Amino acid sequence: MVNRRQATGRLKPLRAAVRRLLTATVTTLDYLVPKNSRVLVIGGDEGTRFGGNSRELFEYASRTEGWDPYWFSTSRALVAAVEAAHPGRAVNAMGPRALWLGVRARAVFVSHSRRDVGLLGYSRLRRYIQLTHGVGPKTMGYAKREFDRPALDRETSTYAHVVCSSDYEATFWERGYHVPLADIWPTGVPRNDLLLEPADPALAVKHPVLRGRTVLYAPTFRDWAVLEDYLPIPGMDATALVDLLGRHDATLLIRPHYYEAGAARATIDRVGSPRVQPADDTIFGDTNELLKHVDVLITDYSSIYMDYLLLDRPVIFNPVDLAEYEGQRGFFFRYADHTPGPKAVTEAEFLAALDTELSGRDPHRQDRARTRELFFKYPSGGARERIMRRLAEQPVRWPGPLPRRRPAR
Numbered sequence: 001m002v003n004r005r006q007a008t009g010r011l012k013p014l015r016a017a018v019r020r021l022l023t024a025t026v027t028t029l030d031y032l033v034p035k036n037s038r039v040l041v042i043g044g045d046e047g048t049r050f051g052g053n054s055r056e057l058f059e060y061a062s063r064t065e066g067w068d069p070y071w072f073s074t075s076r077a078l079v080a081a082v083e084a085a086h087p088g089r090a091v092n093a094m095g096p097r098a099l100w101l102g103v104r105a106r107a108v109f110v111s112h113s114r115r116d117v118g119l120l121g122y123s124r125l126r127r128y129i130q131l132t133h134g135v136g137p138k139t140m141g142y143a144k145r146e147f148d149r150p151a152l153d154r155e156t157s158t159y160a161h162v163v164c165s166s167d168y169e170a171t172f173w174e175r176g177y178h179v180p181l182a183d184i185w186p187t188g189v190p191r192n193d194l195l196l197e198p199a200d201p202a203l204a205v206k207h208p209v210l211r212g213r214t215v216l217y218a219p220t221f222r223d224w225a226v227l228e229d230y231l232p233i234p235g236m237d238a239t240a241l242v243d244l245l246g247r248h249d250a251t252l253l254i255r256p257h258y259y260e261a262g263a264a265r266a267t268i269d270r271v272g273s274p275r276v277q278p279a280d281d282t283i284f285g286d287t288n289e290l291l292k293h294v295d296v297l298i299t300d301y302s303s304i305y306m307d308y309l310l311l312d313r314p315v316i317f318n319p320v321d322l323a324e325y326e327g328q329r330g331f332f333f334r335y336a337d338h339t340p341g342p343k344a345v346t347e348a349e350f351l352a353a354l355d356t357e358l359s360g361r362d363p364h365r366q367d368r369a370r371t372r373e374l375f376f377k378y379p380s381g382g383a384r385e386r387i388m389r390r391l392a393e394q395p396v397r398w399p400g401p402l403p404r405r406r407p408a409r
Contacts, residue, residue, distance in 0.1 A: 026122040033103040037396050040069040041105040043116035047074035047093050053131035054111045056190035060384040070101050072117045093118025127160035134303030135169050139330040141176035153406040166377045172332045188383030191288050196381040199292035210293040213250035220302035221257035230267035232298050232318045236347040238271045245275040248358040253279035296357045309372045314357040315341040340367035
């Protein structure tokens, strides 16, 4: 029997050689092939999902005259799904068509990393426009407590621009990605254009639970542990929660990170009440479409509450492990300063806060307004148009500047 670790070790030289070959080939093609000023490559979420900022920008560019956008994905199923909705515009990111389109592209947009666009990510000449996938309070990149510096240097040195929602947020990405403020675009982010559009009534037809009062619990993902109890206060009395929801004729929807869907389902099964239901991404594919139907949001450190501020509805925060999270991950700002809502860390505090918000008293409206003003330069939308206008204003130069040099540490 072959030891798996030994087999993996033997493959390392081969993998390194393949990487070098791909890098040389893609970089050479990218250098030699002229660029088309209309062609755009857009990908997201490591090439595995169709959503968020990348999807919104792609769909906007697809219906805007003067642009020729293509969605790159490493998932065959996803390519087929996008192709059905946008014929001719979905591309297998590891295939020859991706390479040909990619090296001709004027610009490449990603939401997570270069891996969003498959083979094209091997080019040493490409500079990406990072659309991001959330902001604050938790740190990102170099601002995290722990990070892989060589990998982060390689990744962030290729960012031409980072897109965000305000001048204040831009300072986070300057710290997190070491991108100069002049290269950060505070245009707003595309997913919030969708959030500000009218709710799709078909979603409530498909999911009748959305016709009633809806509370959404959406905790953040922890790099170091999986949540075992997916109720807002671990170990809380589920009967008391269900009774409170019943009095207000409300339903609690639980939306876990997709890595933790199993743990969330186990909690919901244990509660065993129609007042507590799942809302993972297999049920509601787009978070911001779901948010339009939500009356109260509950979260801990997830950036979902920032988007939700644009709807001016109540948020309850449950930072039950605040000290641990701050120690493990850290925050861009003091947690209490820009989390406009009650902080509930015990069952009694949480039930009281939820009762207050479902009763319509909403004591934190002014706090939300102050936070919204700080974090959103354009609270009425229009991000997609501003991003494309910025891109159109830039001359097409090739080859572009070399990657940013990172000082040795």
